[in-house]
Amino acid sequence: MSHRDRSYTRILSVPVMLIAILVAIGVPTQGFCALVIDLPDITIMGSNTLPTNGVLEVALTLTGADLASPPPVTSYNIDFTTDGSGLTFAAAMNATTTPLFTSPAFFASFGTASNPKAAADTDGTSVATFNNAGLIKIPFTVAPGNLGTTYHLTLNSLTTEIANLGSAYPLTLIGGSIFVTLPEAAAWKQLSLVTVIGISLMGAVKLRRRMEAR
Secondary structure, X not given: OOHHHHHHHHHHHHHHHHHHHHHHHOOOOOOOOOEEEEOOEEEEEOOOOOOEEEEEEEEEEEOOHHHHOOOEEOEEEEXXXXXXXXXXXXXXXXXXXXXXXXXXXXXXXXXXXXXXXXXXXXXXXXXXXXXXXXXXXXXXXXXXXXXXXXXEEEEOOOOOEEEEOOEEOOEEEEOEEEEEEOOHHHHHHHHHHHHHHHHHHHHHHHHHHHHHHO
């Protein structure tokens, strides 16, 4: 092999190695900027006797070059599912916190209590996207007795999209979760019980030492 051929081979090996490294660490090789929908990770205080209510908000994140040059959109569809039982979603609503569409020409909520779906459209009027633009907010309820349960939320890649005049943009979808933890009152009661036990043990140790010292 000539010196020129060896140099050419080395040049080609650099991007190949870079791609291999990116694949190995799980970084997409199709550019470093994308519109992202990242469902939140929520922790709520549950109850053994009463249902617990909350609100999940879904937003659009801009990364890379899209931050400097936000793409215009005319519509979006959101579709996600949850696992387990005891978690139900009500009808989705247009976002009220920094909404992408302040007054969409069309907004619809459909799907089921465990598979919420929503769609919005501006009737062909393009709107510039922006980072943390609100898409939907959706109330949810956790049934009593689900303390310690984590519900996983998964976006449906086939029907979740951000589009401009019918052409969908490349979109990165990241799931979220809802974790049901102990209510504050119960947590404080447990902490108080542990504190009382600790103080009692300390008192018993001190008393024993006094008895032994006599």
